Amino acid sequence: QAGLTQPPSVSKGLRQTATLTCTGNINNVGNQGAAWLQQHQGHPPKLLSYRNNNRPSGISERFSASRSGNTASLTITGLQPEDEADYYCSAWDSSLSAVVFGGGTKLTVL
Amino acid sequence: EVQLVESGGGLVKPGGSLRLSCAASGFTFSSYTMNWVRQAPGKGLEWVSSISSSSSYIYYADSVKGRFTISRDNAKNSLYLQMNSLRAEDTAVYYCARDIGLDVWGKGTTVTVSS
Secondary structure, X not given: OOOEEOOOEEEEOOOOOEEEEEEOOOOOHHHHOOEEEEXXXXXXXXXXXXXXXXXXXXXXXXXXXEEEOOEEEEEEOOOOHHHOEEXXXXXXXXXXXXXXXXXXXXXXXX | OOEEEEEOOEEEOOOOOEEEEEEEEOOOHHHOOEEEEEEOOOOOEEEEEEEOOOOOOEEEOOOOOOOEEXXXXXXXXXXXXXXXXXXXXXXXXXXXXXXXXXXXXXXXXXXXXXO
């Protein structure tokens, strides 16, 4: 099953802003938007945002999501050391009847 | 507290079988679609299977279709994954996750397929 496309890595400085992207197609991201997950090494993933910019309770406002066409974006402002993690996007693909994931972006905070 | 706890992982030989369980608590389990997602060592997340709240709709990744079976028991607040004909490439941490939005995850259970 085809997945979503994410850049493998992004590096930004402390207190800077990082924007991560996730590209799919009309059947997944372009249809119902994407969810964003954060995963620290050795821990399970944690949901940051779903259906583009709905944040679960407890998730910092520094994380915001958006979508333009078939591309979803996650913007992290005021980068902190604890933001260094792997970030995945996911979406339901109505054509495949499957959940599809991006390959993940490793965010490094310099 | 909303919680998912996986169990049943272990070491199994190629061709063998294993049954994973996921115990849910802190929410109305019977109202939610549930999923299994796996992560091979050093790799990204891979969706395995989803089951709707009443088990009416079941979906599988091509990589496991015909070998894995997802099921649930709403009376026991439990999700299951029966894995047969296991292969080395099925080695991974297996997570259960709530809803299509994947909003709650368990800590995972490790499956190792090796001779």
